[in-house]
Every structure is written in C-alpha cells, then in structure tokens.
Amino acid sequence: MNPRPLTVVLIVPTGVGASIGGFAGDALPVARAIAQISDTLITHPNVLNGAQLYWPIPNALYVEGYALDKFAAGCWGLQPVHQNRIGLIMDCAIEPELQLRHLQAVDAARATLGLNITDCVLTDRPLQVELRISESGASWGTIGNPDSLLRAAEKLIKQARVEAIAVVARFPDDEGSLALENYRHGKGVDPLAGAEAVISHLIVRTFKIPCAHAPALSALPLDPYLSPRSAAEEIGYTFLPCVLAGLSKAPQFVTPTVGQASCLSQVLGGQDAHPTREKFYANRRDFESQDLWADRVDAVVIPATACGGSAILSLSGRSTVQIIAVGDNKTQMQTTPEKLGIKALQVNSYLEAIGVLVALRAGITPTSLGADISSLRCLSD
Amino acid sequence: MTTHFISAEVDLSDTAEQLHSAIEIELQKHGEPLRWAVTDVDVDRQKALVEGYVLVEASPVAA
Numbered sequence: 001m002n003p004r005p006l007t008v009v010l011i012v013p014t015g016v017g018a019s020i021g022g023f024a025g026d027a028l029p030v031a032r033a034i035a036q037i038s039d040t041l042i043t044h045p046n047v048l049n050g051a052q053l054y055w056p057i058p059n060a061l062y063v064e065g066y067a068l069d070k071f072a073a074g075c076w077g078l079q080p081v082h083q084n085r086i087g088l089i090m091d092c093a094i095e096p097e098l099q100l101r102h103l104q105a106v107d108a109a110r111a112t113l114g115l116n117i118t119d120c121v122l123t124d125r126p127l128q129v130e131l132r133i134s135e136s137g138a139s140w141g142t143i144g145n146p147d148s149l150l151r152a153a154e155k156l157i158k159q160a161r162v163e164a165i166a167v168v169a170r171f172p173d174d175e176g177s178l179a180l181e182n183y184r185h186g187k188g189v190d191p192l193a194g195a196e197a198v199i200s201h202l203i204v205r206t207f208k209i210p211c212a213h214a215p216a217l218s219a220l221p222l223d224p225y226l227s228p229r230s231a232a233e234e235i236g237y238t239f240l241p242c243v244l245a246g247l248s249k250a251p252q253f254v255t256p257t258v259g260q261a262s263c264l265s266q267v268l269g270g271q272d273a274h275p276t277r278e279k280f281y282a283n284r285r286d287f288e289s290q291d292l293w294a295d296r297v298d299a300v301v302i303p304a305t306a307c308g309g310s311a312i313l314s315l316s317g318r319s320t321v322q323i324i325a326v327g328d329n330k331t332q333m334q335t336t337p338e339k340l341g342i343k344a345l346q347v348n349s350y351l352e353a354i355g356v357l358v359a360l361r362a363g364i365t366p367t368s369l370g371a372d373i374s375s376l377r378c379l380s381d
Numbered sequence: 382m383t384t385h386f387i388s389a390e391v392d393l394s395d396t397a398e399q400l401h402s403a404i405e406i407e408l409q410k411h412g413e414p415l416r417w418a419v420t421d422v423d424v425d426r427q428k429a430l431v432e433g434y435v436l437v438e439a440s441p442v443a444a
Binding site: 132138142313316342 | 382383384393398400401415419421432434436
C-alpha cells in the first residue's frame with residue numbers, strides 16, 4: 001500500500017519585511033530544501049521569484065496568494081498542468097525602451113526555455129501604481145485604473161485563450177528613498193510587494209487563472225554594498241523571467257460543481273443541515289480526481305510572527321495539519337500562534353522545521369526526538 | 382472599480398476559523414475583501430488588529 005503523500009505548504013507573506021524571503025526570492029533555498037522531503041510543496045510567487053533567477057522544482061506548485069487563500073479555505077482546488085499558454089499584459093505607462101527590454105525577456109524565455117508565451121496586450125490606460133507603508137509596517141499600494149488591467153486580461157483570455165497571465169506594471173522608481181536604500185542593503189520591507197499583490201489578486205479573483213507580476217523599473221546605479229538577499233533584482237533589466245517560468249507550470253484552479261458548497265466555511269456556517277467537515281470533503285470525491293484540495297495538506301511552514309493571514313487561519317482549523325512556526329524568520333507583524341490561539345509547533349529555524357517534516361513523514365512524533373518527554377495525561381470524567 | 386486600504390479591529394473568537402469569518406464579515410462592510418491579515422492582537426482588549434484591501438465595484442468593466 002502506498003503511504004499518504006506528504007503535502008507541505010510554505011508561506012512567507014509578501015511585504016511584511018520577512019528577514020528570510022522578504023527580498024529577491026531569498027526563500028527559494030528554503031523551498032528547494034523542503035521540496036526534497038515533501039511529495040508536493042505548495043508555495044507562492046514571493047517565495048520562488050528571484051527576478052532573473054528561478055529554480056524549477058518538479059514537485060512544487062506555484063500558487064498566487066489569492067488562490068492560496070481560496071485553496072486553504074477549501075473553496076478552490078489545484079489542478080497540475082504540463083504547460084500553460086501564457087499571455088503578457090504591459091502597462092502602457094512603461095517607456096518604449098523599457099517595454100522592449102521586457103519583450104526581449106519574453107522572447108528569451110520562448111527561445112531558451114521553450115515556454116509557450118503567445119500574446120501581449122498593452123493596457124488602454126496607465127495603471128498608476130502608488131506605494132504606501134501601513135501603520136503596522138507592511139507595504140501596500142493602490143492602482144489607479146484596475147478596470148484597465150481587467151480589460152487587458154479579458155482580451156488575452158477571450159481572444160488569445162491564454163491559461164495564465166504575466167503582468168508588468170510601471171512602478172515608481174523611488175530612487176534615493178530610505179525604504180529602497182534599506183531594501184537594497186537587506187533591511188526593512190520590500191516597498192513594492194504590497195502593490196504587486198493587489199495586481200495579481202485582482203486578476204486571479206476575477207478570472208480564476210494563474211497570474212503573477214513583475215515591476216518595471218529603471219536600472220539603479222551600481223551599489224557596492226548591495227545585500228546578497230537583494231542582488232537577484234540587480235543583474236538584469238527586468239524581473240520577468242522568474243514570473244514566466246513559474247506561470248508556465250502553475251496549477252489551474254478548479255471549483256466545486258454547481259449545487260455543492262463552494263467553501264468549507266459555507267458548510268460550517270450552517271447552510272448544510274448536518275454540517276460536518278468529513279461530509280463536505282466526502283461529497284466532493286466525485287469531482288476531485290487528480291486535483292489537490294486543502295484536505296491533502298499535512299503541514300504548513302510560516303514565520304512565527306506572521307500567522308494572521310487568511311490561509312493560516314483557515315488551515316489551523318484542520319486537526320490533521322501541523323503548523324510549524326519558524327522563530328528566526330522575523331517580520332514586521334506581531335501575530336504569533338499563541339496570540340491567535342493557534343496550535344503550532346514552534347521551531348527556531350528552517351533547518352529545524354525541515355527536521356520536523358522528516359519526522360512527520362516517518363511517522364515519528366517530533367517531541368520524542370528531544371531530551372524531555374512529558375508525562376502521559378490521564379483524562380478524568 | 383477601486384481598491385481601498387482598510388484598518389479594522391475585530392473581536393477575537395474561540396477558534397481561528399471563526400475569527401476568519403468575523404474578519405471577512407467586517408471587511409465586507411467596506412467592499413469585497415481582496416487581501417488581509419491580522420497584524421497584531423490586543424490581548425487585554427481581546428481584539429485582532431486587521432489590515433486589508435477591499436474592492437469596490439463602482440461600475441461594470443467597460444472601455
């Protein structure tokens with residue numbers, strides 16, 4: 001009999017100043033390591049995107065953040081693919097020379113990597129991206145013309161029948177700002193990340209297809225003190241290659257059939273006469289096939305101070321999911337598992353987290369590997 | 382269509398799943414939740430501090 005495959009979700013929230021993964025795809029080594037001891041790794045563009053750098057991980061699923069939240073909530077499933085047909089949206093605010101740089105990056109991905117990128121659309125209005133930092137210290141931003149973005153996506157989907165969308169928006173250069181200087185030196189919060197998430201979330205929410213974003217920026221002057229964590233974004237003219245590589249094999253999203261509850265929360269919310277989690281998942285067996293749903297998740301690895309996202313709150317309700325909170329990946333957030341009442345295994349480092357996953361895979365209780373083993377509890381009436 | 386940044390306080394719930402629902406309900410007062418996170422918890426007041434974006438549909442997508 002085949003053992004249950006080990007499915008691990010790795011999350012490093014975007015734009016919260018994570019000391020590992022808050023820069024230029026610098027959680028990619030963590031993802032590569034975790035993928036080695038998982039059957040399936042589910043993670044998101046912020047973890048895997050290193051601008052010019054990307055590492056194909058055969059058993060990793062590249063899932064945009066909005067879709068990851070929907071997956072964790074049981075609303076959407078993930079359907080692996082061999083290859084997606086990709087379309088490109090470019091912000092018309094990008095200068096002609098910078099547009100050409102991006103089109104050449106696309107051509108390189110087609111010719112050198114064999115990716116299926118077929119069509120490009122220029123937005124009918126400038127997207128007008130603005131950047132902000134919130135009171136908590138997280139980066140966020142707005143786009144002035146979201147409808148223009150969605151019209152471009154609709155054109156690619158209807159006319160070119162693309163299955164995934166890469167977006168390149170013109171971001172403010174922000175040269176000389178303290179936030180950018182800190183970021184280049186491996187400190188602080190990625191000032192672009194929050195606005196990037198809004199762009200991809202809008203498309204994924206509206207069209208339910210994979211999407212990822214790369215900012216278009218002017219090249220920066222050479223900085224001899226550039227942090228290794230930020231360096232991947234300064235070795236070329238665009239951040240687009242990683243996005244194209246990730247989208248080329250990103251899973252498609254599947255939703256329950258008509259008449260079935262679309263989210264676990266709907267069932268637990270009382271729309272079913274006898275709401276049970278087991279019944280919800282049992283009802284879906286007929287359309288699950290090879291698709292991956294939240295009930296397949298065994299473990300989630302998350303920075304210990306960033307447990308307040310939608311995906312973690314959803315998955316923490318599943319008794320079979322082991323949440324592993326990593327202490328030394330510091331963030332600007334203050335939401336530890338204890339504050340939220342989430343049962344989690346706290347570890348110091350990703351190395352320790354990987355040890356926990358090895359133990360889980362082997363069917364060994366992680367605490368039995370320590371020196372102190374607590375006494376057996378005796379339950380009384 | 383416009384996107385808006387929202388800060389909110391939500392009462393802590395018995396379970397994380399209930400808190401998830403309470404946050405979505407609170408944000409839906411302002412629009413459709415697009416992305417959110419609890420950024421801190423005021424333990425004394427038993428409040429979750431939430432930051433997020435909502436989407437407000439002003440008109441259908443049209444050129």
